[in-house]
Amino acid sequence: MRLAELSTRSGVSTATIKYYLREGLLPPGRRVTATQAEYDEEHLRRLRLVRALIQVGRVPIASAREVLTALEDDSLDHNSRLGTAVWALPHGPGPTEDDPHTDAARRTVDALLERLDWENAQAYGAHSPAYGMLVTAVATLARLGYPCSVDDLAPYARAGRQLAVSDLDLIERYESSEEQLQAAVALTVLYEPVLLALRRIAQAEESNHRFGQGTSEQGTSA
Incomplete structure (x- = not known):
């Protein structure tokens, strides 16, 4: 699928998809011309995960990148990947040690x-x-x-x-x-x-x- 279809199916604007591509949150598509690329179902699944992290979970870009890196780390089991994803979500304040x-x-x-x-x-x-x-x-x-x-x-x-x-x-x-x-x-x-x-x-x-x-x-x- 082309970028426009990826945008339609994911509900993410083309400008945002291009931003995710620049930030390395989404792998590049298969280049078909000098200015166009094709994307597949794997891109759609990854884009939905990125959207869940950033738009739903309000996870900063750097933390989202850590989650995606963990996802691709074959040395981590599924439990560790799930833990990394959830731990990346914003939490309340940590303890004040002088309290x-x-x-x-x-x-x-x-x-x-x-x-x-x-x-x-x-x-x-x-x-x-x-x-x-x-x-x-x-x-x-x-x-x-x-x-x-x-x-x-x-x-x-x-x-x-x-x-x-x-x-x-x-x-x-x-x-x-x-x-x-x-x-x-x-x-x-x-x-x-x-x-x-x-x-x-x-x-x-x-x-x-x-x-x-x-x-x-x-x-x-x-």
Whole structure:
């Protein structure tokens, strides 16, 4: 297919495709004339992955290039490739080392992971952006005086494990490794608002059961 068809099928403008080509995010097409090239289904799949990383995941160009490099690294297994793709996504702030609550928060997180027997998470430790984000969140909870012990956090961790099973079930619906990488990025980003919305709806339901009169009138009086 020519550049115009690649643009139509991918939903990415020709100018953006040319930019991705210049940045090395998309391999060059097969040259047919001095000014034209042909592209195939592999280019379309790669372009969708690049779009998922940059346009959906808001991953910087340099980080997207790292993900694509990992994709082509035959020494990495599929699990490592998926991890690289998801870790490249923007995360919340890491821990502030001069915060007196940070060390205690890190001990709490380590104790939580040990209780759950999440050995891989413990091994990644400080190298994981999610680990750092969790330490920061726990430190903030402690600083403000809210519950954040291992017992308090464990139910959330167990729920997170069940969500991870659902995430990987969705990703495995896609056949090729590149499609799974694209799905891992896109679904991680796009399902987070779904999780937030469902949690708040569930909170309203539970609050009504505990404190309401059996029916909810929240929002009906506006």
